Amino acid sequence: MTDAVDFLDQFNVRRASDVTIRFTVLASAPGAEPPAKRQRCDTAHEEQYQQQDQGREQEPGGQPDETSSQGRLRAVVREIYGHSMILTKASEWAERMLSPEWSAETPGVLDVELDDEGEVPAAELLFKSMYSTADAGRPLKGADQATLLQVLLLADRLRAERALCAAVNALLATADTSMAGVLDWDTILALYALPPAVAKSKALKPLWNAGAAALQHRLGDLDAAWLDAGCRAQLLALPFEALRHLLSDERTRVSSENTVVYTVAAWINDNAGGVDGAMQRAALAHYVRAPHLSKLYCASAGSWLLTRWSPHISAADVHCATDLQEADDSSKLRTRLLKAKGLPLAHRSAWRLPPRPTSSVKEAVVEWRVPLSEMRQLYEQAAAGAEVGESLQVCSEAVVFQGCEWEARVKCKKREAGVILRATLNVSLPPGCGAAAVLAAMVAFQKKPPADDAHDPALRFSAWSIEVGTGQGCTDVFGLGELKEWDEVAWRNKGLVGQDGRVGVRFTIRGVK
Incomplete structure (x- = not known):
């Protein structure tokens, strides 16, 4: 030959x-x-x-x-x-x-x-x-x-x-010879931006599989992506087709289906305007597996957003989806709910799917921590306030977890006898959600966050009910009473100053309901 x-x-x-x-x-x-x-x-x-x-x-x-x-x-x-x-x-x-x-x-x-x-x-x-x-x-x-x-x-x-x-x-x-073993990020974005006529070519199928694998490698764990600043920016900048592919991929992991609602809401808030906005909102809404939303979250954020994104989803449909949570996997009730022709579960394919694979993120940490010198400045600014009852509030960086934004806030409030310090854990619903709500979560509170190199003590979790816009926490968070004057010794004697010279509070969150 x-x-x-x-x-x-x-x-x-x-x-x-x-x-x-x-x-x-x-x-x-x-x-x-x-x-x-x-x-x-x-x-x-x-x-x-x-x-x-x-x-x-x-x-x-x-x-x-x-x-x-x-x-x-x-x-x-x-x-x-x-x-x-x-x-x-x-x-x-x-x-x-x-x-x-x-x-x-x-x-x-x-x-x-x-x-x-x-x-x-x-x-x-x-x-x-x-x-x-x-x-x-x-x-x-x-x-x-x-x-x-x-x-x-x-x-x-x-x-x-x-x-x-x-x-x-x-x-x-x-891609095989790269350090990560996947396509470059710019290549992934270009792939999902290809004209439809090119994208449908059979010759490109292996490339699409590689692109989907690379997308999973970078953003396949949605909760982990939201906790990483770089991944968060990439997630919000995804082309519509890339986000649609990510949400429809059976490999995409979440700690809760609530995270999918937040992801769609945040992407819509940043991208889904113009002529194609309504079509994109409706399409993305149908990838949310509504029966797996947590109950309180579904009643507030889930129902509010889904019915506004898609004209084909009603509040009654979402209510029916929550009924499926009450039915055991092998029960006759579940079978009837899935097969009844007049109910939405029979014709919404995403609502019939099982829960998504579990995220590697089991809990989220929301922390406010500053050097003791900055804490003194906050106290002095509050003490110098013109009126009793006036307060000075400082906030931590917001953390996205299980479909919500979480934030630690410390208030220095002036009273007759001195300045009192209060810490709260505040929660916000996804962008575009105007519903009032109360959410439940398991929360562990620490008033002395350990230094980065210190051993983290065992946490004690308790059930918290947190009203959106108000938050929950405790007054006199550091146990110093109403401070008439600044006393650094008191802070150190109570063990409130960490090895790194900082003071602060930390909330650890699990299981949002």
Whole structure:
């Protein structure tokens, strides 16, 4: 058996060439760039293109688009030699463009329209891949993922199937050799932003699987993502299709289905405006597994938001979903609820699904901690207040956990006899939720958070009922009474100052109801 014939050594070779391949971009207005950077523009061919374009079906790739037919000139930024025998076998577009009916006006010329000059290296790699008939992926080795994505898109436009598959395989190979073993984040975002016609290509299925795996690697644990600032920003910046894929993936983990509601609400708050907003809100609402929302949360945030996101979900539907929580997995009641045609559980596929896999995050810590010197400044500012009853409030950084935002607040309030210190744990519902609510959770409170390197003592949890907007906590949180004057010794004698010289409070939260 002989080895496959390869023509890579004939790429851009003038000998026996019968095609000129021209890479073009929209020409800049005269004077828009320094003379050294201006590209020549072939106006004669532009007029021919306008004549050819009339009455013809638009082909992807080189022939002029609407901008060309309206008189916008294109600049040739690169020319290479080609061979019709090779090109017509490698690309359906090239076969069409070089046929007699399409090439009568410009015989032997293929114009490939690029968005900008930055795509020229990718375009050259694509044509090298076409010429590498023995191994279409060989010219792509060593290219970065951004360039390979450009090759992929160009291959799809020019209908070069072998080169398209080679670009997909090259992208997968770069993921395998990366430190994390997954696609780069920018590649994931670009993948989910592909035009629908490209995204549906069967050749891209392995790439979609790799993209979904990379998305899971980074954001697949929603509660962990919300506790990490970098992941939180990436989650909110996801394209709609990426978020939809994340919520529909059976591998996505949560500590509670409440977290899914918060994720959708926060994403909608940041992204779902404009013409597509209503469609996106309705679509995302149907990925919430309402029967697995906690009861109090469902009665307030869940029901409020779901019925506003989708016109097809009513409050009665959500109430019916909560009934499923009361039924055992093997009970007749559960079977009837799932099968009854008049009930929403029968036709809402997400509501029939089991709970999602469990998050690695079992509890959340909300902490307010400052140096003792800052605590003194807060006290002195409160003591200097003009009126009795005036208070100064400082807050911790908000923490998202099980569908809510949690925040520790310390108030220094001026009274007749001195300044009293109060600490509260406050909770906020997801963005866009205007319902009043009381939520229940298991909370452990510490008035002396251990230093970062200290052993964390055993926590004592108790059931707290927390009103949204009010919070719950304790007055005279540090046991110092009403402070008439600042006394640092009292703070130290009570053991309120940690080894790191800080004072503060810590709330640990579990099991939001």
